Amino acid sequence: MKWNEVSLSIQEAKGILIDCSLEVGNKIHGQNLEPPPPPVTIHRPSPKQRRRRNVPVLACSLQSHNADDNHNVVGGRSKTELQRIPDYSPYDDVSKDPNNNTNMLPRPLSSTHSSNSVSHLRVAYQGVRGAYSESAAEKAYPYCEAVPCEQFETAFEAVERWLVDRAVLPIENSLGGSIHRNYDLLLRHRLHIVGEVKFAVRHCLMANHGVKLEDLKRVLSHPQALAQCEHTLTKLGLVREAVDDTAGAAKHVAFHKLNDTGAVASSTAAMIYGLNILAQDIQDDSDNVTRFLMLAREPIVPGTDKPFKTSIVFSLEEGPGVLFKALAVFALREINLTKIESRPLRKQLVGASDDNNNGYPKYFDYLFYVDFEASMADQNAQNALGHLREFSTYLRVLGSYPVDTCML
Numbered sequence: 001m002k003w004n005e006v007s008l009s010i011q012e013a014k015g016i017l018i019d020c021s022l023e024v025g026n027k028i029h030g031q032n033l034e035p036p037p038p039p040v041t042i043h044r045p046s047p048k049q050r051r052r053r054n055v056p057v058l059a060c061s062l063q064s065h066n067a068d069d070n071h072n073v074v075g076g077r078s079k080t081e082l083q084r085i086p087d088y089s090p091y092d093d094v095s096k097d098p099n100n101n102t103n104m105l106p107r108p109l110s111s112t113h114s115s116n117s118v119s120h121l122r123v124a125y126q127g128v129r130g131a132y133s134e135s136a137a138e139k140a141y142p143y144c145e146a147v148p149c150e151q152f153e154t155a156f157e158a159v160e161r162w163l164v165d166r167a168v169l170p171i172e173n174s175l176g177g178s179i180h181r182n183y184d185l186l187l188r189h190r191l192h193i194v195g196e197v198k199f200a201v202r203h204c205l206m207a208n209h210g211v212k213l214e215d216l217k218r219v220l221s222h223p224q225a226l227a228q229c230e231h232t233l234t235k236l237g238l239v240r241e242a243v244d245d246t247a248g249a250a251k252h253v254a255f256h257k258l259n260d261t262g263a264v265a266s267s268t269a270a271m272i273y274g275l276n277i278l279a280q281d282i283q284d285d286s287d288n289v290t291r292f293l294m295l296a297r298e299p300i301v302p303g304t305d306k307p308f309k310t311s312i313v314f315s316l317e318e319g320p321g322v323l324f325k326a327l328a329v330f331a332l333r334e335i336n337l338t339k340i341e342s343r344p345l346r347k348q349l350v351g352a353s354d355d356n357n358n359g360y361p362k363y364f365d366y367l368f369y370v371d372f373e374a375s376m377a378d379q380n381a382q383n384a385l386g387h388l389r390e391f392s393t394y395l396r397v398l399g400s401y402p403v404d405t406c407m408l
């Protein structure tokens with residue numbers, strides 16, 4: 001069995017696609033996203049727009065001329081068709097497809113596409129200008145046009161609808177833990193992880209000029225940022241209020257000229273929105289790192305020339321020791337796991353049967369997300385997934401991508 005044969009069946013893929021086609025109506029910074037126009041198109045910024053950074057996504061209908069997106073017609077079929085029927089990818093079990101024709105597969109990105117060499121890309125991130133996610137997008141793709149999105153889901157949709165080329169979204173933080181919403185969205189959408197970015201997050205407490213620390217009664221920020229500054233904010237006795245992103249908090253405080261409210265955000269956000277920094281490095285631990293995922297419509301070809309990591313999601317039959325057995329497939333082959341996360345399994349997403357637990361309905365089924373240190377180009381990793389597949393009820397490779405070894 002080949003690495004690309006380990007994934008959900010075509011039937012299951014259909015289920016996910018149908019589900020995600022129902023999810024419409026999100027907004028990219030105030031603009032309603034219409035259902036995808038036929039044919040699928042992408043907004044290519046004019047040279048003038050390209051010079052203006054952070055232009056929010058506009059649904060418009062110019063054809064793509066991006067070298068990276070040259071798969072509009074694949075094997076005689078338009079990209080539109082390929083997206084409506086099962087989303088072909090090297091991760092799908094093509095051997096189960098009666099119409100299997102590898103010529104129809106979109107050409108995967110090469111592993112260099114995930115590296116810093118890609119410029120002129122439009123990269124979606126969640127938040128407004130000055131958000132940590134914007135900095136992470138710029139670290140992942142220097143010279144890219146970073147495109148702000150209101151919600152995580154909007155960023156996923158923007159990639160799927162060819163409005164942008166990539167998305168960079170947070171997945172875990174060394175102090176605050178996992179960003180569960182993005183784990184759930186990874187399953188619901190059919191994007192591929194093509195890279196990761198680790199970003200050192202250094203929070204500042206900021207307020208309008210003239211406002212002193214003792215004037216503050218409350219503080220606004222993203223829930224993750226508030227959690228990362230728990231001790232400091234408790235010591236200061238500030239009431240915490242959660243908003244969509246850290247830079248959005250700074251913008252709100254500045255825009256409304258609040259004089260009893262501060263924001264927890266980056267020094268970049270303080271500069272952009274003209275706020276005064278009252279305290280620096282207020283995170284509970286100086287090692288505060290957020291890991292972001294780089295997402296694309298197509299996977300990269302995994303390599304063995306540098307350290308690679310692979311992310312998978314699976315579910316298991318009920319029974320004693322099944323999780324132990326699942327993890328043993330990696331231990332037996334000396335493959336190191338770097339992350340394990342469990343999330344509730346929503347049956348309609350993976351097409352699982354409505355099974356009973358000794359006659360009692362079962363409410364608590366789980367999906368397991370695992371990251372391991374190996375490339376899917378490595379036979380050892382392929383063997384491990386082949387083994388796991390023997391007793392998993394669902395298995396999908398989310399991506400095999402280079403490890404980020406450079407901290408910013």
Ligand SMILES: O=C(O)C(=O)C[C@]1(C(=O)O)C=C[C@@H](O)C=C1
Nearest residue numbers: 131132133170222224245246290
């Ligand atoms: O609000 C921001 O600035 C973000 O980029 C989001 C986010 C997150 O979701 O975890 C990213 C990094 C920090 O951990 C705090 C917040």
